[in-house]
Amino acid sequence: MYIVFGKYIVQVFGIYFIVVGVLMLLKPITARAILRKAGSTNLINYTEITLRIIPATGLILASPISKYPFILQIFGWFMIGTSLVLYFIPRTLHHNFSNKCADVLKPQYFLLIAPFSIAIGFFLVFGFW
Numbered sequence: 001m002y003i004v005f006g007k008y009i010v011q012v013f014g015i016y017f018i019v020v021g022v023l024m025l026l027k028p029i030t031a032r033a034i035l036r037k038a039g040s041t042n043l044i045n046y047t048e049i050t051l052r053i054i055p056a057t058g059l060i061l062a063s064p065i066s067k068y069p070f071i072l073q074i075f076g077w078f079m080i081g082t083s084l085v086l087y088f089i090p091r092t093l094h095h096n097f098s099n100k101c102a103d104v105l106k107p108q109y110f111l112l113i114a115p116f117s118i119a120i121g122f123f124l125v126f127g128f129w
Contacts, residue, residue, distance in 0.1 A: 002061050007128055009058030010072070014124025016055075021117030028110035036102045039094030049086045056080045066127045 024031045039045040059076030063069040086094055105113070 003065055004062075006058040006061030007065060009055055010062050010066075011125050011128070013055035013058065014121045014127075017117050017121030017124060019121075021114045021119075021121060024110040024114035024117060028107035028114075031110050032102050032105060032107055035105070036099055038098035039091050040098075042091060045091045045094060046087075049083050052079055052083045056083065062128070068123075068127055072127070 020031070037044055038048060056076045056079035059072045059079070063072040063076065066072050
């Protein structure tokens with residue numbers, strides 16, 4: 001039961017990646033503004049981190065029934081590990097890092113990154129068929 005539930009969580013996560021990729025293609029300035037908000041308030045910071053743990057757990061639970069169990073497990077554990085680190089570092093450090101990333105990632109770079117987000121999304125959605 002947990003495996004099937006994890007599968008659906010991973011597929012929704014894949015759809016999220018696709019939607020984010022499309023956003024980056026169509027509205028790169030908006031995508032950059034959203035990136036700047038990461039860690040900007042306690043609510044955004046801890047909600048973001050907690051929400052990352054849900055698909056990470058789904059990746060680990062569903063990995064045995066996927067076409068690529070090792071990759072999904074590694075990705076899931078990596079997400080959980082980085083989430084735990086983010087829980088314990090100061091929120092301002094997380095926010096400053098996201099702002100530095102947004103400074104480096106000019107809107108035209110989002111156009112280059114977007115296909116990778118979409119590809120990862122399709123990998124997650126169709127990795128069980």
